Amino acid sequence: MLKRQNNHFGLALFFVAIFCLTVANAFSQNGRKVASSKAVTYKIKILESLPHDINAYTQGLFFYKQQLYESAGQYGQSSFRKVDLKSGTILQSIKFPAKYFAEGSTVIGNRLYILTWMEKVVFVYDINTLKPLGQFFNPREGWGLTTDGKRLIMSDGSSNIFFLNPDTFQETGKISVTLNGKEVSKLNELEYIKGEIWANVYCEDKIVIINPLTGGVKAVVDCKNLLPQNMRTPQTDVLNGIAHDPVTDRIYITGKNWPRMFRISLLK
Numbered sequence: 132m133l134k135r136q137n138n139h140f141g142l143a144l145f146f147v148a149i150f151c152l153t154v155a156n157a158f159s160q161n162g163r164k165v166a167s168s169k170a171v172t173y174k175i176k177i178l179e180s181l182p183h184d185i186n187a188y189t190q191g192l193f194f195y196k197q198q199l200y201e202s203a204g205q206y207g208q209s210s211f212r213k214v215d216l217k218s219g220t221i222l223q224s225i226k227f228p229a230k231y232f233a234e235g236s237t238v239i240g241n242r243l244y245i246l247t248w249m250e251k252v253v254f255v256y257d258i259n260t261l262k263p264l265g266q267f268f269n270p271r272e273g274w275g276l277t278t279d280g281k282r283l284i285m286s287d288g289s290s291n292i293f294f295l296n297p298d299t300f301q302e303t304g305k306i307s308v309t310l311n312g313k314e315v316s317k318l319n320e321l322e323y324i325k326g327e328i329w330a331n332v333y334c335e336d337k338i339v340i341i342n343p344l345t346g347g348v349k350a351v352v353d354c355k356n357l358l359p360q361n362m363r364t365p366q367t368d369v370l371n372g373i374a375h376d377p378v379t380d381r382i383y384i385t386g387k388n389w390p391r392m393f394r395i396s397l398l399k
Contacts, residue, residue, distance in 0.1 A: 193237055194376040202233045243258040246285070289317075
């Protein structure tokens with residue numbers, strides 16, 4: 132009797148194992164299907180062309196309470212500025228010592244965070260007064276910075292995006308960004324728009340739209356020929372700068388030392 136019960140028990144275990152393997156295979160197949168799904172490509176429609184400071188080597192661009200802010204880089208020229216959207220005029224600014232190369236910037240609450248490129252310093256200011264509040268140490272290169280309202284989201288020029296505690300600047304998670312299964316490196320300026328991360332790709336005329344949970348690129352925005360050739364000078368540099376105004380749901384993009392900033396929509 133005991134032997135028969137053991138046989139039944141063994142048979143039951145066999146069928147459970149087969150079931151588990153079937154379910155695991157189904158999930159695996161589904162996972163491969165999701166991973167292999169290709170990103171869609173969008174074109175840009177220009178809705179408005181606005182003045183932009185041609186001397187701004189744009190590193191960060193964002194709205195806070197419908198006010199446009201911008202961080203600009205280069206040693207000896209780095210600054211953070213409050214900008215009039217319509218005229219491009221600088222309303223208020225912070226200038227950094229020549230040893231700092233300012234990078235991406237964003238706001239959580241009333242705190243403004245500004246990265247530096249190689250100096251491993253993150254400056255923190257009161258966004259309302261632009262008075263300094265302190266600094267953090269950043270062990271990586273600083274490139275792009277944005278927020279989902281709770282966490283800081285940072286790029287370092289690699290294919291990784293890091294999630295950081297705004298109170299400590301300690302890493303709480305990260306994702307590796309892939310486009311159709313291949314890593315996307317040189318991720319630069321970032322913007323969090325409606326639950327997705329938009330990222331400039333350094334030296335490429337495109338923006339990738341990233342799933343913040345998986346790192347998979349859902350869409351590529353083709354920005355070729357956005358700035359007309361007759362507006363380019365020897366100082367004109369790469370596409371960089373994405374700003375979304377959540378109140379108006381408007382998106383603006385520009386580039387380093389570009390004379391114009393563009394309000395855009397996406398076209399399939």
